[in-house]
Amino acid sequence: MVDSGPTALERFINGILPENPTYRQLLGMCPTLAVTNGLKPALTMAGATAFVLICANFITSLIRNALKPHLRILVFTLTIATFVTIADRFLQAFMPAMSKVLGPYVPLIIVNCIIIARCEVCASKQPVGTALADALGCSLGFALGLASIASVREILGTGCLLGARVLPEAWPNWGIMVLPPGAFLTLGLLLGLVEWAGAARKKAGGNQG
Amino acid sequence: MEKEARKAPGLLGQAWLILLLAAFFGSSLAGVEIALKPRIERNKRNETFGQIPFLVPGGSSQKSVETRMGGIRVIRVLSDKGDHLGWVLPASGQGFADRIELLVGLDRKAERITGLYVLDQKETPGLGSHIQDKDGFLRGFEGQPADKSLRVVKGRPAPHSGGIRAITGATISSLSVCNIVNRAVRDFRKALAGSEGKD
Numbered sequence: 001m002v003d004s005g006p007t008a009l010e011r012f013i014n015g016i017l018p019e020n021p022t023y024r025q026l027l028g029m030c031p032t033l034a035v036t037n038g039l040k041p042a043l044t045m046a047g048a049t050a051f052v053l054i055c056a057n058f059i060t061s062l063i064r065n066a067l068k069p070h071l072r073i074l075v076f077t078l079t080i081a082t083f084v085t086i087a088d089r090f091l092q093a094f095m096p097a098m099s100k101v102l103g104p105y106v107p108l109i110i111v112n113c114i115i116i117a118r119c120e121v122c123a124s125k126q127p128v129g130t131a132l133a134d135a136l137g138c139s140l141g142f143a144l145g146l147a148s149i150a151s152v153r154e155i156l157g158t159g160c161l162l163g164a165r166v167l168p169e170a171w172p173n174w175g176i177m178v179l180p181p182g183a184f185l186t187l188g189l190l191l192g193l194v195e196w197a198g199a200a201r202k203k204a205g206g207n208q209g
Numbered sequence: 210m211e212k213e214a215r216k217a218p219g220l221l222g223q224a225w226l227i228l229l230l231a232a233f234f235g236s237s238l239a240g241v242e243i244a245l246k247p248r249i250e251r252n253k254r255n256e257t258f259g260q261i262p263f264l265v266p267g268g269s270s271q272k273s274v275e276t277r278m279g280g281i282r283v284i285r286v287l288s289d290k291g292d293h294l295g296w297v298l299p300a301s302g303q304g305f306a307d308r309i310e311l312l313v314g315l316d317r318k319a320e321r322i323t324g325l326y327v328l329d330q331k332e333t334p335g336l337g338s339h340i341q342d343k344d345g346f347l348r349g350f351e352g353q354p355a356d357k358s359l360r361v362v363k364g365r366p367a368p369h370s371g372g373i374r375a376i377t378g379a380t381i382s383s384l385s386v387c388n389i390v391n392r393a394v395r396d397f398r399k400a401l402a403g404s405e406g407k408d
Contacts, residue, residue: 034334066226075227082234086241093245096252103338104306104331180335 005126008133015137022145023194027113031105032146033183039162041101042150043143048091048106050139052083053115054132060123061131067124076119077110084109114142152186153177253328257299257312261286264314264324265295273297279400286314293317299328300393305381307331309340313390315355319398325350325390337382346383349373350390355398358391 006014021027031049035041056079060067067075088106091099099106109115118138123131151161157177159167176182221228261268261284268286275284284297298313309332314324327341340346352369353359359371361383366372375383 063226063230068223068226071223071227075230078227078230078234082238085238089241089245089249093248093252096249096256104334107331 011134012137036150046143057135302389
């Protein structure tokens with residue numbers, strides 16, 4: 001089977017910034033909005049998603065030649081659901097407090113579009129190495145997205161980051177930032193910023209060329 | 210002959226990969242469950258005992274003991290001095306999305322509910338998940354009579370009347386919690402009456 005898709009390195013780099021799941025593809029919005037009121041839950045969610053994404057891409061790529069086209073989504077879902085259950089039970093066993101904070105959002109990774117999209121776009125068509133690089137890149141991109149939103153929300157909402165104070169005591173905590181509206185506000189503003197920076201770079205590149 | 214060879218593969222020919230994966234994933238999950246279950250149960254037990262002072266006022270997490278009454282698992286809540294103050298009753302049942310696990314605090318004679326805590330739930334975030342609001346939904350159970358069934362009502366019920374204010378947009382979750390509490394308390398009261406009769 002000839003592999004005509006992007007190389008492993010291209011897949012890895014694309015996942016981080018050029019095709020960032022949060023800021024470029026707008027995928028996985030449910031955890032992006034729901035668990036970013038603090039950096040710690042956001043990073044735990046990013047870690048759990050990374051585990052599922054890497055394992056699902058690995059298995060899918062291994063069996064890609066045996067996949068029947070009309071049954072592929074069923075196979076993806078079966079694979080993803082298995083690893084999500086493992087991640088969920090692992091959190092319940094070793095991080096019970098965090099598991100309670102994340103609540104149903106860990107089982108909901110099953111329906112996270114990033115994972116099924118990577119299985120469909122990359123892992124079901126490309127070799128294991130490329131699929132792993134792709135999963136790694138996308139996981140980093142998703143972690144970057146969640147962490148950036150969570151950092152802004154936690155700092156402005158509580159004056160702290162990971163429990164350590166970063167803003168002076170006099171800072172009036174913006175309570176709204178840790179509440180649901182804060183998620184929409186932060187996502188919207190950061191999304192605007194990323195778009196603006198992208199457009200500015202394109203313009204600069206265009207002028208040079 | 211040729212026609213038959215060209216026919217689409219049979220059920221097994223199409224589904225062998227899924228069957229194989231399902232068997233493999235199923236046994237992997239069983240392995241994970243066997244390895245992690247004792248730890249998860251221990252975490253739940255620690256959480257349960259940690260909640261005792263909030264479920265039965267004055268109760269001690271250290272002194273209270275787990276026991277069985279008429280086949281029902283229950284925690285006999287003792288104070289620091291060893292006085293019997295009440296009971297914490299683990300209860301579970303089907304919610305809207307998945308099983309809801311609760312801890313029901315009862316006074317010594319199981320006549321009043323002294324507190325309610327949600328140990329585990331996977332209800333809809335933002336709607337059914339409000340069943341775990343300590344200052345909202347759960348507060349409504351405190352002080353309710355245990356000798357009659359609680360019922361979900363619209364609007365603000367009279368205090369301690371057996372009415373529980375439903376959560377807007379989460380009727381099934383509200384009803385489920387009420388039903389789980391009713392059934393657990395009813396069964397436990399029966400077991401308690403039976404054991405007192407024997408004494």
